Amino acid sequence: MVCICGLTCLYFIITNIQYWVTLYMIDTIKTSTSSAQIAFAVLCVTGPTAGAVASGPVTKYVGGYESNNALKLAMVLGIVAGVVAFPLAFLDNIWLFCIDLWFYLFVGGMLVPLLTGTYLAAVEVEYRTTASSLGCIFYELFGYAPAPYIYGLVQGATGGKDSRWGLGTTVMFNIPAVVLVIIGVSYQSCKAKAKLNK
Helix, strand or coil, X not given: CHHHHHHHHHHHHHHHHHHHHHHHHHHCCCCCHHHHHHHHHHHHHHHHHHHHHHHHHHHHHCCCCCCHHHHHHHHHHHHHHHHHHHHHHHCCCHHHHHHHHHHHHHHHHHHHHHHHHHHHHCCCHHHHHHXXXXXXXXXXXXXXXXXXXXXXXXXXXXXXXXXXXXXXXXXXXXXXXXHHHHHHHHHHHHHHHHHHHC
């Protein structure tokens, strides 16, 4: 369940990036409309795709989705994502912003298949479709649906289209995602110790 909740936080962030980052580049960073649209297209196609492609070999290297190391890898990647995302709301240079956002999308692209495979591998085969459906319900209700609305509320309450608080609040959702994965790693470690003591 911690993987599903962590992914929900990630989808919340990604949805806000998809909806708002082009306008953020135009209104807050003050880049041209065409530059913002081209940058958005390049970033959103190359970053997550490269991350998803890299996720398979890296996950295999640590032992696969069923390995105890998979969730530890997700924890490390989550911390990296948080560190990479933190400066986004403070950057005024469009090139630095795009480079930082690309790395964030790359790490996010690695996390999605890793966390999805990890939580599905932890469930018995006959319950995997149910687990996948439960995940989709969580993603829709708490990730995709509220994201643009909450971003807009924050922007409206903190100065309108020039505000940096919408993006700043969005990237703070990395914190609960990392905390949830840390809880999962701790639970996994306790479970492994209990098996050894038997």
